[in-house]
């Protein structure tokens with residue numbers, strides 16, 4: 234089995250999704266590993282036959298895979314009763330009785346399978362756990378215990394499923410505690426604004442930006458200010474955008490996003506000559522390492538410095 238072979242296509246992808254969702258429901262009922270592993274052994278294959286077919290050509294292999302996979306799922310599942318942290322199972326000793334129920338030693342049975350295939354699975358159980366919560370548990374979510382990156386992943390997953398209102402509910406809960414958040418929540422903030430865009434709710438979007446502008450964390454606050462700046466540019470309110478930009482320049486002078494924002498603003502208001510000058514200036518004064526992001530930025534400045542922004546603009550008008 235190589236990594237390349239593991240890319241899910243229907244119907245096993247759908248099956249796996251439903252299986253994981255059901256796993257979260259079962260796990261949250263008692264938060265007991267043995268109960269969950271026994272349930273999985275009994276029901277998983279019938280719930281996701283195509284999925285399991287991919288990993289086992291005979292009964293022994295299937296038993297090993299089920300055992301290792303169920304332990305992996307348990308280990309990745311954040312438990313509400315444990316401050317939304319997983320409670321991983323202890324590592325199996327070679328001479329322990331194999332958990333696959335073969336009655337052999339782990340070493341002589343599933344040791345290989347447990348380490349090889351299953352560790353390749355990236356599993357995020359948080360979306361399923363949140364779906365398995367009662368309405369009261371969801372309302373009482375302890376946001377300070379949930380990793381912002383995890384919430385960002387949930388938001389992305391739900392957006393893909395078209396569950397915009399669920400994302401709004403989740404993330405509005407998060408940003409109700411704006412004073413406790415840091416820059417790790419920037420992704421969630423952008424997702425929430427994207428939700429309001431999809432819902433056509435400009436009023437809520439503006440209100441959320443007001444909330445974001447009150448963030449205690451400087452990096453998060455300046456990220457919100459940059460968003461606000463882009464919104465002002467889009468609505469051609471350049472005077473306000475420049476005031477905000479000046480504030481940003483004082484607050485976070487070394488923020489690598491500012492030069493791009495400045496040149497974009499100049500292009501936006503049709504001031505191509507100044508945009509060209511500033512792009513040349515930044516090409517001379519910025520030090521670039523070779524990350525992909527920086528290379529894209531460098532190409533952008535080079536194009537503007539060569540007067541290409543104006544041509545693009547003129548072509549756009551024709």
Ligand SMILES: [Zn+2]
Nearest residue numbers: 331333342343
């Ligand atoms: Zn075994």
